[in-house]
Amino acid sequence: MEQRQALGAVLTKGGTAIVGPVGVGKTALLCAVAGRLDAARFDVVWTVATRASRQVPFGAFHGLLGGARDRLDETRAYGALHTELARRSGRRTPVLVIDDVHHLDDRCAALALGLAAEGRAKLMVAARGEPGAAMSDAVVALWKDGYLERLDVAQLGLAGTARLLHALVEGEVARGTVDLLHRWTGGNPLLLTQLVRHARASGRLGADGGLWWWRGPRTVPPGLAEVFDHELDGLTSGEQDALAAIALGEPLALPSVEAVACDAVEALEERGLVRTTDGGGGQILVRLASPLLAAAVHRKLPRLRRRRIAAALLAADTCPAPDPVVRARWQLEADGPVDTALLIRAAEAARGHDPELACRLARRALPGSSAAAVVLARALVESGDGAQARQVLERAGAEAATVSARLRAGIALAAHVCWVERDPAAAAADLAALGSRASSPAARGAVEGVRALVLLGGGRTSAALEAAERVLRTTVRGPGVAPARLARSVGLVLSGRTRNAVALAEATAADVDSPGELRELALALGCYAQVWGGGAGPALGEAGGGGADPVPGQGRDGAAAPGSGRLGVGGASPFLGVPSASHPASAFLDGLRYWALGDQQEAVARLREAVLRHSGGTRLLRTEATCRLAVCLAEAGRGEDAERALAACPPDAVGLVPGQEQWARAAVAAARGDVPAATAGLRAAAGTARREGCWAVAAECLTYAAWLAPAGPPTDLLDQLALAAGHIDAPRLLAGARAAFALARGSGTELLEHAVRLDGLGMRAPAWRLAERAVVVLRAHGRRHGDAVVLATRLRGGQGASAPPVRLDVLTARELEIASLAAAGLADRAISDRLDVSVRTVESHLARVYRKLGVRSRRDLPSVLRA
Known part of the structure; x- marks a missing residue:
């Protein structure tokens, strides 16, 4: 589109001025347009303005004015320029292309403006349009006075970034990596291209499981380092200190920056190196203009200056106080006394997105602290070193000086056995033994609360609910209350009582921030409550925002911490944070929701990413992601791919949803056309779920089986479905179950009513099949079926090849x-x-x-x- 617009301006007007920041492809666009001009009609002449050429008389037009340029005044120079262009072009129209026109000195700019005003030559110019790019008034007049048509070239959006990344690596890029690189580069094509090429060569960007992922911290390629170094040339010592302070803690409150270097921010902002924003409450926050600039500043920052500035930032009386992770990093950089509690809190906050930093913080706080040992072990797990994590916990338990320290280490070790070593049965036994030795109600509550989560992770929902309720009956405060409440919330969702689960989760949301497994369990609760409860929530794929932009560490995808977006469920008020796009649970959340809407293609893409994201760390939702991926692939008619997915990442002993592997294998059987085996597998899955009191899971499996029955659902299956539906209050599950009963009854009017209801809940795929069936039945009975045809036609347009299994009885x-x-x-x-x-x-x-x-x-x- 930009090419067509610029080419049209050259052909029909005086030319074009392409304006945009560095790296958006202005020069490439000039080349593309020049290449499309007919050589028989146009003669293209190139010149490039530079900072150095400004110091030489008519320096930018050296090749056109010859060696006598230093003896020419403006009038004779204009005549010489015009004569040279006419000589070169002959009978053709001259087209003068000036790259980086903002670097023209006043005399060259006046010549260019004269050419444009006279109209004997076409002009194509590229100018840098961003803060700090001062240019001559004559250059601005080129487009301001209408001689040239201005074309603004912007940075790429998220979708454009994804397309460019796909082209650069010739493959699919993980969504979290797309978000990360877009945030780092601002969508600048030059920065993005240089970064990707360097990252591929250095191994920071690599392929795994068919997707490309970013690994490691932010880096600056050598080519870009030269660009940034050029931007940093000429800074005063105070400006360098201010820039270093911002790089060590952005976003930084203005008083904190001024405590390091007074009156430097304004000069840096004028040069386009920093930007200021309103932080609320009268505060002004200062950020670097580009996240990559922070890495460039870090690279050039000497150790002693880093230490001095970190100490000055710690001494500054900032309000509001910086993020705990930022302040903890300052303490490490200053190499002075540290606040152990702050380091532990910061290490826990950082371990998901920067496990290397979390390990450094925890090790500094480690001597004599069992809490630091627990956080260190969790960070080591995120780094991929589960064996060392176990050694840290065992050592912490052996060296503990108090009963509470031994208890903390023992609980953490049992959790490690469950989530990392994937043995929830052994973990539950260890916790039971630990609880029997506990000497106080608070200690027993702490053990039993975590045991409830472990039982839940082993698919023992009924036992988990019993353990959680015992804790909540006997304990009001203490470390066991939050995990017990969360275990009860997840158990209630699985049993189909979503309203009670949401109310309980809302009451305890603030408690879900610190322990490692709780946050992702809470997000799993949000996933299922969203799909079964039918809440609108944010747009699919929407990421929560807010907070500082952490410098990623060794974690896969350089994942940022969970965002602060909110998720609505079943008409209730928002209750849980939505993960950022780079959080491991976000891909599973999006995949589950796309599946609920019948978009198999997008669901498969997101769930495939979720499986890969759960290949390391605690891998809490690994089994859920694998099984749901297999179901989606099977529904899309890709049974062999579904079998390969189950074989490549087989479900293990950790799984929140009872019967999910049976369901996945039943879906594979359905894809092969073996409906009896599929139905039997779904009945078995429903029975497994029902034995654990997971009526929501049972209802989902039985509804799925009802849709597969070629001659309509059998009576005994409908009886089981009615029993399960009587225990649940989730709107989407109930709507699906009632639709299955409508299929059995075969009333065209009733089928249409249920199709409308499912469509209103966003369940487009089953709504489409019901509408199609309604058309057949109503037409066969000579009834009016226009409304059913309209609905079926509209829904069919949104299905395409990604529609779920088709009912052949339509x-x-x-x-x-x-x-x-x-x-x-x-x-x-x-x-x-x-x-x-x-x-x-x-x-x-x-x-x-x-x-x-x-x-x-x-x-x-x-x-x-x-x-």
């Missing part, structure tokens, strides 16, 4: 017969001969089949009929 017997023959490869004439009908009859039947099944041609029939 087809008549003759339509199914013809569709099967067409899927087997028979031509229309061969089908007409076999069935003794006309070719036109075959064609009309196939047209109705395509419409009902939502496909475009006979090539799509085999996969749809298999599904």
Whole structure:
């Protein structure tokens, strides 16, 4: 589009001025437009203005004015320039291209303006349009006075960044990596291209499981380092100190910066190196203009200056106080006395997105602190060193000087056995033994609260609820209350009592911030409550924002800490934080929600990423992500891919949802066309869930089985579904179950009503199938079916090839017969001969089949009929 606009300005007007920040592709756009000009009509002449050329008389036009330029005044120089362009172009129209036109001195700018005003030559110029890019009034007049058409070239958005990354690596890039690199580069194509090329060569950007991921901290490629070094040239000592202070703690309150270097921020802002924003409460926050600039400043920061500035920042009386992680880093840099409690709190906050920093903080706080040992172990797990993490915990328990320290280390070790070593049964036994030795109610409550979570992770929902309720009955305060409340919340969601679960989670949301497993368990609760409860919540894929931008460490994807967005569920008030796009749970959350809306293609992409993200660390949702990915692949008719997904990352003993592996394998059987085996597997999955009191899971499995039944759901399955539905209050689950009963009854009007209800809840795929069935039934009974046709047509347009398994009973017997023959490869004439009908009859039947099944041609029939 930009090329067409610029080319049109050259052909029909005086030319174009391409304006934008460094690196957005202004020069490339000039080249592309110049390359599209007809050489028989236009003669293109290039020149580049530089800072050095400003110091030489008519320096930018050296090649056009020759060696006598230093003896020319403006009038003779203009004549010489015009004569040279005319000589070169002959009968063609001269096109003067000036790159970096903002560097023109006043005399060259006046010449360019004269050419544009006279109109004998076309001009194409590129100018830097951002703070700190001062330019001559004559240059601005080129577009301000209408001689040239101005074309502003902006940075890439998130979607544009994703497309460029895909082209650069020739593959799919993890969404968290896309978000990360977009945030670092601001969508600047030059910065992005240089960063990706350097990262691929250095191994910071690599492929894993079919996706490209960023690994390690922020880095500055050598080519970009030269650019940033050039920007930093000429700074005073005070400005260098101010820039270093901001790099060590951005966003930084203005008084903190001024405590290090007074009156330097204004000069830095004028040069475009920093920007200021309103921090609320009358505070002004200062940030660097680019996140990569922070890495460039860090690279050039001497150790002694870093130490001096960190000490000055600690001494400054800042209000509000900086983020705990930032202040803890200052303490490390200053190499002085430290606040152990602050370091532990900062290490826990940083371990998810920067485990290397978390390890440094925890080790500094470690001597004599069992709390620091626990956080260090968790950070080591995030770094991929589970064996060393276990050694740290065992050593902490052996060296503990107090009963409480031994208890803390023992609880952490049991949690490690569950989430990291994937043995919830052994962990539960260890905690039971630990609780039997506890000497106080508070200690027993602390053990039992974590045991409730461990039981939940082992799929023992009923036992987890009992343990959690014992803690909540006997303990009002203490470390066991938060995990007990959360275990009870997740148990309530799985049992289908989403309203009670949401109310309990709202009451305890503030307690979910510190212990490692609680945050992701809370997010898992949000995932299922969102899908089953039917709340609107934020837009799909929306990431929570807010907070400082941490410098990523060794964690996969350089993941930022969970954002502060909110998630609505079932019409209740918001209750849990939505993870940022780079949080391990965010991909699972998005995949589950896309699946609920029937968008298999996007659900598969997000769940595949979720499986990879849960290949390290605590891997809490690993089994859930794998099983749901297999279900989505199977529903999309990709049964072999689903089997490979289960084989590549087999479900293990840790899983919140009972029966989910049975469901996944049943979905694979359905994809193979083995409906009896699929139905049996779903019944078994429902039975597993029902034994643990997980009525929501049972209802979901039985509803799924009801949709698979070719002749309608059998009576005994409907009886089981009615029993499960009687225990739940989740709107989406209830709507799906009631739709299954409507299928069995076969009333066209009722089917249409349920289709409308499902559509209103965002369940487009089952709504489409109900609407299609309603059309068939109403038409067969001679009833009005226009509304059903309109709804089915609208919903079919949103399904495409990613629609879930198709109910073949939307087809008549003759339509199914013809569709099967067409899927087997028979031509229309061969089908007409076999069935003794006309070719036109075959064609009309196939047209109705395509419409009902939502496909475009006979090539799509085999996969749809298999599904």
